[in-house]
Amino acid sequence: xxxxxxxxxxxxxxxxxxxxxxxxxxxxxxxxxxxxxxxxxxxxxxxxxxxxxxxxxxxxxxxxxxxxxxxxxxxxxxxxxxxxxxxxxxxxxxxxxxxxxxxxxxxxxxxxxxxxxxxxxxxxxxxxxxxxxxxxxxxxxxxxxxxxxxxxxxxxxxxxxxxxxxxxxxxxxxxxxxxxxxxxxxxxxxxxxxxxxxxxxxxxxxxxxxxxxxxxxxxxxxxxxxxxxxxxxxxxxxxxxxxxxxxxxxxxxxxxxxxxxxxxxxxxxxxxxxxxxxxxxxxxxxxxxxxxxxxxxxxxxxxxxxxxxxxxxxxxxxxxxxxxxxxxxxxxxxxxxxxxxxxxxxxxxxxxxxxxxxxxxxxxxxxxxxxxxxxxxxxxxxxxxxxxxxxxxxxxxxxxxxxxxxxxxxxxxxxxxxxxxxxxxxxxxxxxxxxxxxxxxxxxxxxxxxxxxxxxxxxxxxxxxxxxxxxxxxxxxxxxxxxxxxxxxxxxxxxxxxxxxxxxxxxxxxxxxxxxxxxxxxxxxxxxxxxxxxxxxxxxxxxxxxxxxxxxxxxxxxxxxxxxxxxxxxxxxxxxxxxxx
Amino acid sequence: xxxxxxxxxxxxxxxxxxxxxxxxxxxxxxxxxxxxxxxxxxxxxxxxxxxxxxxxxxxxxxxxxxxxxxxxxxxxxxxxxxxxxxxxxxxxxxxxxxxxxxxxxxxxxxxxxxxxxxxxxxxxxxxxxxxxxxxxxxxxxxxxxxxxxxxxxxxxxxxxxxxxxxxxxxxxxxxxxxxxxxxxxxxxxxxxxxxxxxxxxxxxxxxxxxxxxxxxxxxxxxxxxxxxxxxxxxxxxxxxxxxxxxxxxxxxx
Numbered sequence: 001x002x003x004x005x006x007x008x009x010x011x012x013x014x015x016x017x018x019x020x021x022x023x024x025x026x027x028x029x030x031x032x033x034x035x036x037x038x039x040x041x042x043x044x045x046x047x048x049x050x051x052x053x054x055x056x057x058x059x060x061x062x063x064x065x066x067x068x069x070x071x072x073x074x075x076x077x078x079x080x081x082x083x084x085x086x087x088x089x090x091x092x093x094x095x096x097x098x099x100x101x102x103x104x105x106x107x108x109x110x111x112x113x114x115x116x117x118x119x120x121x122x123x124x125x126x127x128x129x130x131x132x133x134x135x136x137x138x139x140x141x142x143x144x145x146x147x148x149x150x151x152x153x154x155x156x157x158x159x160x161x162x163x164x165x166x167x168x169x170x171x172x173x174x175x176x177x178x179x180x181x182x183x184x185x186x187x188x189x190x191x192x193x194x195x196x197x198x199x200x201x202x203x204x205x206x207x208x209x210x211x212x213x214x215x216x217x218x219x220x221x222x223x224x225x226x227x228x229x230x231x232x233x234x235x236x237x238x239x240x241x242x243x244x245x246x247x248x249x250x251x252x253x254x255x256x257x258x259x260x261x262x263x264x265x266x267x268x269x270x271x272x273x274x275x276x277x278x279x280x281x282x283x284x285x286x287x288x289x290x291x292x293x294x295x296x297x298x299x300x301x302x303x304x305x306x307x308x309x310x311x312x313x314x315x316x317x318x319x320x321x322x323x324x325x326x327x328x329x330x331x332x333x334x335x336x337x338x339x340x341x342x343x344x345x346x347x348x349x350x351x352x353x354x355x356x357x358x359x360x361x362x363x364x365x366x367x368x369x370x371x372x373x374x375x376x377x378x379x380x381x382x383x384x385x386x387x388x389x390x391x392x393x394x395x396x397x398x399x400x401x402x403x404x405x406x407x408x409x410x411x412x413x414x415x416x417x418x419x420x421x422x423x424x425x426x427x428x429x430x431x432x433x434x435x436x437x438x439x440x441x442x443x444x445x446x447x448x449x450x451x452x453x454x455x456x457x458x459x460x461x462x463x464x465x466x467x468x469x470x471x472x473x474x475x476x477x478x479x480x481x482x483x484x485x486x487x488x489x490x491x492x493x494x495x496x497x498x499x500x501x502x503x504x505x506x507x508x509x510x511x512x513x514x515x516x517x518x519x520x521x522x523x524x525x526x527x528x529x530x531x532x533x534x535x536x537x538x539x540x541x542x543x544x545x546x547x548x549x550x551x552x553x554x555x556x557x558x559x560x561x562x563x564x565x566x567x568x569x570x571x572x573x574x575x576x577x578x579x580x581x
Numbered sequence: 582x583x584x585x586x587x588x589x590x591x592x593x594x595x596x597x598x599x600x601x602x603x604x605x606x607x608x609x610x611x612x613x614x615x616x617x618x619x620x621x622x623x624x625x626x627x628x629x630x631x632x633x634x635x636x637x638x639x640x641x642x643x644x645x646x647x648x649x650x651x652x653x654x655x656x657x658x659x660x661x662x663x664x665x666x667x668x669x670x671x672x673x674x675x676x677x678x679x680x681x682x683x684x685x686x687x688x689x690x691x692x693x694x695x696x697x698x699x700x701x702x703x704x705x706x707x708x709x710x711x712x713x714x715x716x717x718x719x720x721x722x723x724x725x726x727x728x729x730x731x732x733x734x735x736x737x738x739x740x741x742x743x744x745x746x747x748x749x750x751x752x753x754x755x756x757x758x759x760x761x762x763x764x765x766x767x768x769x770x771x772x773x774x775x776x777x778x779x780x781x782x783x784x785x786x787x788x789x790x791x792x793x794x795x796x797x798x799x800x801x802x803x804x805x806x807x808x809x810x811x812x813x814x815x816x817x818x819x820x821x822x823x824x825x826x827x828x829x830x831x832x833x834x
Contacts, residue, residue, distance in 0.1 A: 021785065079627040080782035083769035090688050097692030105688020186791045223787030226780075233624065233784045343794025343803060347780060381768040381779050386761055389822075395659055395736060395760055396729065396816020397593070403768065404609050406777040407794060407803070441692070 018075035019242045020235020023218040030254045034285050038062040039548065040540070041275055041289035043261045043304065046115020047526055048513040048533040049295035050240020050248070051158075055537035055564045057253035064254045064287060066277055068300075069112030071257040072241055078231040082380045085230035088112060088119050094299065095429045098443040100479075102330050106229075108482045109299065113255055114241030116297065117526060119229050121352040122210040122237050123375060124164045124527040126155045128173035130361055131521035134419075138362050138369040140449060141419045142327075142518040145490045145499035148174060153560045154531035159208075161569045162238035162530070163216060166207025172357035180213045182206020183222060186349025188376045191338070191410045195468030196356050196374075203356040203374075210238035210527070211350050217568050226347045226378055237350070240530070247566045259285075262437045264292055264308040264317055264509065272509045278435050290548035291508040291540075293501070295533075298328060298482040301515040302426040303440040305486065305496075318486075318503035318511075324496055325426040327487050329520045330444065332416030332454045333480030335377055335387055336461040337409050338470030344410045351378030359460060360522050368452040372416035373522040374461055379411055387411070391476035412465060414457040415480060417522045418450045426485050444479075483514040483525050498553070500539040501532070507551045512536045537564070591663040591725060591814075596807030604666045609776030614801035616774045616781035623782040631771060631782065638672040639679035643698065649674070650721035651705045658728050659763045663811060669772055676766035693751050697758060704755040707746035708735070714742040725813040733815060738823025753824025778803065 016026050032038050039061040042049045053065045070087075072078065079085060090109035096102055110116035129148035134141040152174065158164075159179060166178035183206040185193070196203035206213075211228070212221040222236040235242055245255060258280035265286065267273045274288040294301050302325040308317040316324050355375040362369050379387055381403070388394045388402050429441035446454070458475055465473045489495025492504035501512040514529045535558075540547060542558035592601035607614075617635070620628050644652050656673045665671075681698045690696055695703065711731050712720035720728060734741040738753040767773050774781045780788060780797065790797055810817035 075624065076626055079630050080623060080784045081627055081630060081769070083765055084627070084630045086685070091686050092688065093686055093696075094689045095692050096689045101691055103689065105686075109688055184791055187794055190792060223784065224789075224791055225783035225787055227783070345778075345780075345794045348788050349791045381774065381777060382765050385764040385768050389757065389760055389764065392819040393736065393821040394819055395732070396661055397810040397814055398817045398819055399660065399764070400664075401817060402819070403773075403777050406779060442689075 017071065017073045019246070020074055020219060020233065022220055023235060023242060023246070025246050025249065029249060030252050032062065032064055032254055034287055037288040037290060038064045039290050040064075040293060041066065041287055041291075042293045042295055043275060044068070044115065044294070044296040044300065044513065045113050045240070045245065045255055046110060046295060046297060046513065047117040047240055047529045050114065050117070050244040051530050051533035052293060052295065052512060052537050053253045053255065054244035054248040054251070054566065055534065056540065057248045057251035058564055059541045062252070063248070064256060064289070065248070066259040066261050066275065066287065067113050067255060067257045068260045069257065071113045071255060072118070074231065074233050074235065078233050080225065080227050080230070080233060082230060082382045085119070088231050092433050093431060093439045095431065095439060095441040096444075097441065098424070099445045102442055102444045102479050102482070104299070104442065108330070108480065109297070113245055113257060114239040117239040118231050118241060120524070120526050121228050121377070122350065122526070123352040123355065123524040124159070124162070124208050124210040125355070125357065125373070125523040126173060126176075127151075127521045127523050127528055128360055131519060131523075134370065134519045140369045142487070142489070144518050145488055150557065151528070151531050151535065154534045155527065157534055157562065157565060158527060158530045161565050162210045162243050163212070163569065164208050164210050164527070165213040166209065167204050170204060170208060171202060172360060178208055180216075183209065183211065183213050183350065183353050184224070186224070186346070186353055186376075186378070187344035188346050188378060188410045188412070189349070189354035191340070191344070191468040192354045192356070192374065192376055192412055192464070195464035198467040199464060201356055201358045201464070203354060205354045207353065209350060209352045212236040222350060224349045226349060226351065226380070228350050228352065244566060260435055260437075261304060262307060262435060264294070264304065266310050266313070266317070266506070270312060270506060272506055282435070291510065293510040293512050295511075295513040297513050298485045298515040299426055299440050299442060301511055301513055302485045303428065306428050307438060313505070318496055318505045318509060320505050321493050321495060323487060323494060325485050326422045326424075327420035327484045327518070328424045328426055328442065328444070328482065329418055329420050329484040329517070330479035331481050331520060331522065332372065332414055332418055332450070332457065333478045334414040334416070334454060334458045334461070334475055335379075335391075335411050335478060336414070336458065336465050336473060336475045337387060337391060337411045338465035338468065339405060339408050339472040340410060340470055341408070343407050345407050346378050346410050347380055349378070351376060357522070359457070366456055368449045368456065370417040370419070370453065371522055372414050372453060372457040374464065375413045375415055377411045377413040381406060384409070384411070387476045390478070391474045410465070410470070412461050413480070414454070414461050415522050415524065416453050416457045417520060418446065420484055420487070420519055421445070421447055481520070481525050483517040483520045486511045486515040487518045488516040489518060498555075501536045502553065507553065508547055510536065588663065591811050593664050593808045593811055596809055601811070602664065602808060604664055606666055606669055607772070607775055608664045609778070610803045610805045611775060611778040611801045612804055614775050614778060616771045616779070619781065619799055622786035624784050627782045627784070634769065635771060638675040641675060641678050642682040643678045644674070648702065648705050650719070651709050652677075654721040654728060655705070655708060655732065655759065656763050658725065658732050658816065659760050660767045661814065661816070671767050671770045671772055673763050673766040676769070677762045680762070691751070691754055694754050700750060700755055700758055703750045704759060707740070707743055707750065710743035710746045711740060725811075726815065729815045736822055751824070753822060756822065
């Protein structure tokens, strides 16, 4: 046998976590006692929870992050293998239904420190300014209680912190550039650019994607192996596990893993005083806290609030509006596959490396509101076989034949905006999970505008695939991402939280994750979730102890705290192309 | 006549000569390509996992002695391996059995479906009932073409018999479940990667030729052969599944 590359596997020291080949942390972790009252208890250490815990700890607060899944060691726990990455996903029981039931699990739900940011494809486009006023502009969906300009500084901060690689000139939405250079193209990106160019559609190559094109701190650059959705062992793809959590620990936060929170506790004065959770051995605990932030994402967040119903909150905590669990959104994620005469090898390079947002905005000529993006996707063999099962009905020898041609296929994804509808929702089911906690029941239906948008988007991407020279084109219906179900708004009668993520009903209870989004645009939600978390952190820091002691709600925007970026990540440098707007 | 020769009607057929092609060590268009030959360049955790998958397939714990032959026969038609020599067949059923025995979920259950282990028991029972009703024989001992006909009707979401047995199970969701699991088991195996020319694990040693479908130095160029399905099979067609929406996909975007 050939000699192993990089020599023999080095046995790590006790307690040491390996986060990619260059980063090792020995988290001499703070361990708060259960009866010790921490300042902030964060439920769920994913995209939002990671950023929140880093910032709040750095600002001097006592922070505990309770995470249902494990604290990963990327070298020993993760594999360069599709099937073997099963543990990265939220695999526990959930019920899915409605006319267009969502596939959950590995499609959109993470578990473990880093959450979904561990298995995202890492496309990191910003939302467009129009996304924040969909109701005003199109009379559908909802307006956000904040504008693009409120979030823009945080987009710029996060694009440096995680950081995002992409073109120097990104022409859509609020035009801007990226701090790290674009990635080299893979076969699928070439096809996207070729097809778009033939049809006169603008496209952009090499990003924006939160994957390093040059090494950054103690993280190496991308090696183009294509296993992004299986967790990046290289450490080149951003996840809060490697971008923010290490500094959270350094500043004294505790990340308590394998801790499943099942109820937010309330005191007699309508304030929360902590959370109940089960530890890794199934023992029940109560963690006291002066304030609680729920960051469990679009299914676990509403599930926890509904499971926390108590006296005074009979329909679920923070649910006086009746909107907890409602307005759940997934994006249309139809995948168009094209077979080419020459070899493509779609598995090489990050799945996310070229896109077009040319159809993002409403065009009245199309007969529906809002739009969609077109993005490269790179399914590994199992995912591709399942796509062929759904797209072409292949099985038996037909499946074997298609798969022998795996290297001849390219895949492009529609990423379409489905509007927020009250009936698309998360409720509690009578069935229970392994802890005995009632599970979430997710109901999803498409409506007229959604169906028209999907039909148009799918046809457009098929057109691009043909224009690129495909000999055969086929498409699979599917959904991508999850947001909504605890939306933010100015009106306490129609939303769950205010513009800083504070619940209208309980002044020291916050929600901060994808679930607070009122609409979702056609942009992958990861960057926006992290930008919202950085903004909420700035607000909480500016409020100091007021959050813990008073019912006062300050609504003036907080100052932006640039010095809170993880060490070595903040410099000026996200190109602002203000002339273009 | 040798045992192999007896199964000649199950062999795929050479499109040019019209003659059956005997089973191969490695079907597919990349002769001589071996992902396992590169395992020294994989990280230790991945290498251990893949070696275990190849060398120590899990033993059967979930399927009963009545269910097992039916499940094996179904898997043999859903992902046929008659072009592979016996010792290079991928043990699909063992890997499915492992998931069901461990009660591993995939993160969701459809509101109109029981949990996966229960769905398997009901579905296999229904398939066996179809074979009994139509041919008064066990599914496992039917001719491959009759097995294919039964499965094709499930693919179409119009089971051709045993309607009662399907009353409490969504036919199209069961199809997506069992076929999806067979695909996971087959295409997670390095022998299948060799067959389709997939690069396999690539850390810490990376890819370096991203564009134009170029092979890495350790990969092999494509050498195609033309073939058609065996005379005893009807599955080499691409026809949409019945029953409307049928997702069960992994992530993409």
